[in-house]
Amino acid sequence: MPFKLSPQRISQEISDWNQDLLQGLSTLNGIEEIDVGTAEADIIYQEDRLSLKRYTPTARTKANAKPLLIVYALVNRPYILDLQPDRSLIRGLLQEGIPVYLIDWGYPQPVDQFIDLHDYLCGYLDRCVDAVRADSNCDNVDLLGVCQGGVFSLCYTALHPDKVNNLITLVTPINFHTENNVLAHLARTIDIDLVIRSHGNMPGQLLIDAFRSLMPMNLTVRKQLNLPNQLRTRDQALNYMRMEKWVNDCPDLAGAAFSQFMALFFQQNALLGGKFQLGNKEVDLGSISQPILNIYGSKDHLVPPQASQALKGLTSSRKYEEMEIDAGHIGLFAGSRSQALLPQKIGNWVAA
Amino acid sequence: MKQDPLLQLQQWLDVQKACWQAILQSSDLDTSELDDLLSACRKAVTAHLPDLHSDLAEQMTTQLESFCRYGLNLLKTLNNTDTAALRSAIESLSQHLLQQLNTDFAKQWSIPEHLLQLLTNQQAQPLPGLPFIQSLFTQQQGRSQHNSLELFNAYDAFCRAFNDHLTLQTRIIDATNNQLLETLGNDPEISSLAQLHHLWIDAYEHHYALSLQDEEYQQSYGRLANAILELQLQIKRCWQEEYRSLGLVPYEDYRALLEQHHNMRRTVSTLTQRLDQLEAQLSQASNKQTSHSTQHDPVS
Numbered sequence: 001m002p003f004k005l006s007p008q009r010i011s012q013e014i015s016d017w018n019q020d021l022l023q024g025l026s027t028l029n030g031i032e033e034i035d036v037g038t039a040e041a042d043i044i045y046q047e048d049r050l051s052l053k054r055y056t057p058t059a060r061t062k063a064n065a066k067p068l069l070i071v072y073a074l075v076n077r078p079y080i081l082d083l084q085p086d087r088s089l090i091r092g093l094l095q096e097g098i099p100v101y102l103i104d105w106g107y108p109q110p111v112d113q114f115i116d117l118h119d120y121l122c123g124y125l126d127r128c129v130d131a132v133r134a135d136s137n138c139d140n141v142d143l144l145g146v147c148q149g150g151v152f153s154l155c156y157t158a159l160h161p162d163k164v165n166n167l168i169t170l171v172t173p174i175n176f177h178t179e180n181n182v183l184a185h186l187a188r189t190i191d192i193d194l195v196i197r198s199h200g201n202m203p204g205q206l207l208i209d210a211f212r213s214l215m216p217m218n219l220t221v222r223k224q225l226n227l228p229n230q231l232r233t234r235d236q237a238l239n240y241m242r243m244e245k246w247v248n249d250c251p252d253l254a255g256a257a258f259s260q261f262m263a264l265f266f267q268q269n270a271l272l273g274g275k276f277q278l279g280n281k282e283v284d285l286g287s288i289s290q291p292i293l294n295i296y297g298s299k300d301h302l303v304p305p306q307a308s309q310a311l312k313g314l315t316s317s318r319k320y321e322e323m324e325i326d327a328g329h330i331g332l333f334a335g336s337r338s339q340a341l342l343p344q345k346i347g348n349w350v351a352a
Numbered sequence: 353m354k355q356d357p358l359l360q361l362q363q364w365l366d367v368q369k370a371c372w373q374a375i376l377q378s379s380d381l382d383t384s385e386l387d388d389l390l391s392a393c394r395k396a397v398t399a400h401l402p403d404l405h406s407d408l409a410e411q412m413t414t415q416l417e418s419f420c421r422y423g424l425n426l427l428k429t430l431n432n433t434d435t436a437a438l439r440s441a442i443e444s445l446s447q448h449l450l451q452q453l454n455t456d457f458a459k460q461w462s463i464p465e466h467l468l469q470l471l472t473n474q475q476a477q478p479l480p481g482l483p484f485i486q487s488l489f490t491q492q493q494g495r496s497q498h499n500s501l502e503l504f505n506a507y508d509a510f511c512r513a514f515n516d517h518l519t520l521q522t523r524i525i526d527a528t529n530n531q532l533l534e535t536l537g538n539d540p541e542i543s544s545l546a547q548l549h550h551l552w553i554d555a556y557e558h559h560y561a562l563s564l565q566d567e568e569y570q571q572s573y574g575r576l577a578n579a580i581l582e583l584q585l586q587i588k589r590c591w592q593e594e595y596r597s598l599g600l601v602p603y604e605d606y607r608a609l610l611e612q613h614h615n616m617r618r619t620v621s622t623l624t625q626r627l628d629q630l631e632a633q634l635s636q637a638s639n640k641q642t643s644h645s646t647q648h649d650p651v652s
Contacts, residue, residue, distance in 0.1 A: 028405040114614035189574020
């Protein structure tokens with residue numbers, strides 16, 4: 001038998017596990033609350049489930065600085081951008097002197113199942129942009145779109161070019177049909193209309209389980225095996241529990257919007273074609289002339305680099321720049337390494 | 353959680369160590385006393401933590417229990433050194449890990465025990481790797497007893513898609529076990545239970561990732577997901593008739609009301625914006641007029 005597992009060794013290993021268990025429980029005992037999204041903000045606009053937050057820069061704002069409106073995805077919650085003080089893209093941007101605004105899309109309810117992409121882009125997002133312009137007394141804003149929010153930001157810029165100054169896209173999928181995009185391959189086999197007829201909204205829990213099914217053992221059993229290591233100290237435990245809170249916090253997606261997004265982008269790959277219809281409006285990426293900074297992660301398994309790189313050449317941007325960061329999908333904006341890199345890059349780019 | 357429960361746990365730890373010593377010295381590896389201790393520990397731990405952390409505590413103690421049980425079973429086979437015994441140990445590890453996966457899944461989705469057994473047959477399969485299967489297990493669906501042709505067809509399609517997908521999952525597990533056997537044959541330096549667990553998981557994830565890229569697997573994934581969704585829809589439709597007969601509002605009618613509500617909300621929003629625009633124009637026009645009047649009649 002090629003095991004060197006003597007009974008004494010097994011006994012010791014299990015005894016060590018017991019000690020780790022005790023340590024972990026002791027750590028948990030001292031934790032009362034899991035705080036996330038703690039950067040101070042004021043809510044300046046609300047509509048239905050949505051709220052628009054304004055953050056105050058912690059460094060001197062550069063002259064002629066435009067407000068930066070962050071458009072997060074509808075999937076999961078935007079507090080990942082301010083998970084904790086030392087892992088917060090938002091705080092980093094505020095330290096660059098950038099006035100930051102953030103759209104919190106909220107939690108769709110059954111009554112919201114008929115909200116479609118036109119409602120989101122030409123309704124909610126447009127009114128948020130107007131609210132930011134009024135609050136900051138600026139004619140236009142800088143947009144920062146994250147993942148699906150990047151797709152929204154691109155479409156919005158094409159539809160309302162007069163209201164957008166600079167455009168930044170983070171981990172944004174443009175080409176949904178790259179070979180290595182496993183999630184997209186699987187998504188194309190699902191009858192989305194059947195999902196909506198069956199559920200109304202797309203249940204957030206189904207999305208969580210779909211992501212988990214990409215690596216079932218890693219994301220369940222292996223996680224549990226490593227749990228004692230994550231709970232050794234209070235700081236380690238809080239780091240872990242904050243991320244776990246976010247991973248399991250996925251709102252339902254408004255049915256019509258979800259169905260349209262899947263059809264237009266996952267199935268038809270509409271962005272690559274340059275022009276497409278969104279409700280009664282035509283979206284033409286070729287009409288975008290604003291400066292674009294396109295940032296993606298080299299280890300992103302949800303939006304592979306090639307999926308983001310496809311943006312190059314699709315617009316008429318007068319200043320298009322790409323930046324690859326050595327990180328995964330979430331690590332790019334929530335990882336500790338990128339905190340030193342990303343806010344400064346964005347701050348310098350928008351100021352240039 | 354007060355200090356006393358932690359002290360109790362430390363005492364339990366000391367008793368467990370003594371129990372292990374007794375097991376190791378004994379020739380028949382009687383584990384019944386240890387089994388009772390493990391169960392008692394889990395109850396004591398989870399009873400005293402606030403709800404916020406009881407999930408994590410339960411995960412850890414359940415994992416510990418599984419770890420201990422597998423370790424004890426492995427101890428019993430360690431005396432046997434032939435290849436068949438090694439394969440048996442690997443297959444046992446495979447079942448042990450998949451069982452944990454399914455137990456977590458069953459707890460999360462409140463799947464009844466008999467249904468879980470039906471789905472996993474005689475061998476545990478990784479249920480969370482099967483798409484959307486959790487959407488079957490809501491209370492509402494569990495209660496439905498109606499038979500209709502559409503429901504029967506949906507159930508039949510689900511069974512076929514499920515069996516086809518299980519065949520593919522079985523290939524993944526076989527490939528995983530074979531890889532682990534090969535690894536152990538080439539490099540026998542396995543010195544801990546945790547290392548053995550991680551090796552198996554590495555092998556599983558490798559073969560699972562390969563399958564995910566295969567079109568046959570993707571199509572099977574989609575067929576199963578769609579079959580489950582269709583079955584769920586048919587079960588809901590059966591309930592609709594029941595609701596209607598009881599004078600309650602069925603989902604279809606409720607959905608129609610929601611659509612009307614949404615359209616009205618859109619209309620109100622459009623009208624509100626138009627009203628704001630008109631008010632702004634009116635205000636502008638009024639200001640202009642006032643300014644014009646002042647220019648032509650400076651005295652007033």
